[in-house]
Amino acid sequence: MDNAKQPALLLVYGEGGHAEEMRRLLAAISDSLVSRLALVAITEAGAKSIDPRVIRYNVKEVRDKQSGIKVVGLLNSLMSLLRQVVRVFSTNDVRYVLTTGPGLAIPVSLFARFRGVQVLHVETCCRFYSKSLTGKFMELLASEFWVQNKELLDLYPKAKYCGRL
């Protein structure tokens, strides 16, 4: 596979449920389409493998679930993320981005949109009554914003309901 020439689909996802949701989203893409694409992922280092065909570019977790955001850690994580984003876009012909969060989707999507690449974000299935931090940004950044819970349509008027992955 020559990633420099083959159109690339960039997957952006974090650990845990975000990785599982991306795995299921990827499974919804037809095999015939996937076989024509380079699959590239920017993901948290601790995220499980979702598909052996995916070439991973790992980044540090931006926000620790137990201790939250620490400024120095956040800056380091963002620098690591920026390096990977530049590497991914310079090495691959990224044509479309899929994201399932969490926060690393924001800077990646900002870069992608700046480069004229469309982004489809699927919001987490864990939210019903309030916007996630990622959701607040992604509803503005993403070309398409899909929600898995109907309750979120009241909060994100421009979103599409897609059912649960």
Place this chain on the structure above:
Amino acid sequence: MKKVLVTVGTTPFNSLFQALEDCDIPEDLEVECQIASGSYIPKKFKHFRFADDFEQQLMSADAVISHAGAGTVFKLLELAKPAIVVANLERKDNHQIELARYVSEHGLALGVMQLDELQSSLNRLKSFKPSTYQKSSFFLTEQLNQKIFKACFPESE
């Protein structure tokens, strides 16, 4: 004896086990705890950290007390397992409250948003019959494929 499995997924939830040990557990319930990497070791109940056959453990339990993690909770709903779903507020993000509230409001499980509600949920667990969970599966497959195809192969249009 009815087997009750307590599970917290991969994230520690020490306060759940501490609260559980302070509760009056009905005598005919046998409690077993999956504690992940938590530092609190239950004194009154059998425990383990992780299990290779976790799916089997879920299936064989008569009831489950679970953290409000989406993966486990939706699995329990699909199995129609009587369950208490407890929001893990030890995490910095408290979005688990939303899932606990959702299952509670829809009669799908007994939701515990604060640990002082645990005892009353335990008292109700034996007689609790969950509502049928109707999963609305992902249905925008065609749109997803079309958008990717159109973006990746614009020359095909």
